[in-house]
Amino acid sequence: MIEAVIFDMDGLLIDSEPFWRTAEKEVFGNLGIDVTEEEATVTSRMTTREVTEYWYRRKPWEKKTLEEVEDAVIQRVGELIDHGGVIMPGVIGLLQRFKQSGCKIGLATNSPDCLIPKVLRKLAIEHYFDVTISSDFVARGKPSPDIYIKAAFELATIPSNCIVFEDSKSGVRAAVAAGMSVVVVNRQVDFNEAGFEIADVKIRTLNDFGDDHIVLLNNNKTGFEIRPTD
Structure with missing residues (x-):
């Protein structure tokens, strides 16, 4: 029943899905990664950690940990939700x-x-x-x-x-x-x-x-x- x-x-x-794309393009872009629309579609159903690991495997960065990058994406999404959800x-x-x-x-x-x-x-x-x-x-x-x-x-x-x-x-x-x-x-x-x-x-x-x-x-x-x- x-x-x-x-x-x-x-x-x-x-x-909120546009917010995730915006946040990922901004955060990963600052790390030198160009997040295309096609790739954003591929990662759109992953968890935030899975997306971070996906991009790190493709183009490893230095100075920031995966946790710091993941947190930056989440924080940006939160800001976008607050302002335009x-x-x-x-x-x-x-x-x-x-x-x-x-x-x-x-x-x-x-x-x-x-x-x-x-x-x-x-x-x-x-x-x-x-x-x-x-x-x-x-x-x-x-x-x-x-x-x-x-x-x-x-x-x-x-x-x-x-x-x-x-x-x-x-x-x-x-x-x-x-x-x-x-x-x-x-x-x-x-x-x-x-x-x-x-x-x-x-x-x-x-x-x-x-x-x-x-x-x-x-x-x-x-x-x-x-x-x-x-």
């Missing part, structure tokens, strides 16, 4: 719907733990979440299922009783590998691309999540029901 709903963060709740369409309405239905609500992100409260405060949605999990606290970030398995444990439910909202192939893979139902939300991608076909529901924005999707997910999960709107 459905007991919990878990949300990704970057690109799903907040339009914008909530994605449909977030508030969907959180309210699930909260009113009695679902536990979690957040699971590859972003550093220190950015989670910053984002939730900026969007004024921290009170909706029962649990927040960062890849800082698991052995492997997405597409490994570790973070979703941990989220289910923290929410005191089993993975098969969870629905995940994700915006990327790596996130979808992680949630499916954890044994959860998945709704993929992305305004820009072609859902016919390999990697998205394993999601249970595909929508363009959270505003598009409606009663028909609730019926579909309830048919897949018997027991607790997410109530359609009146």
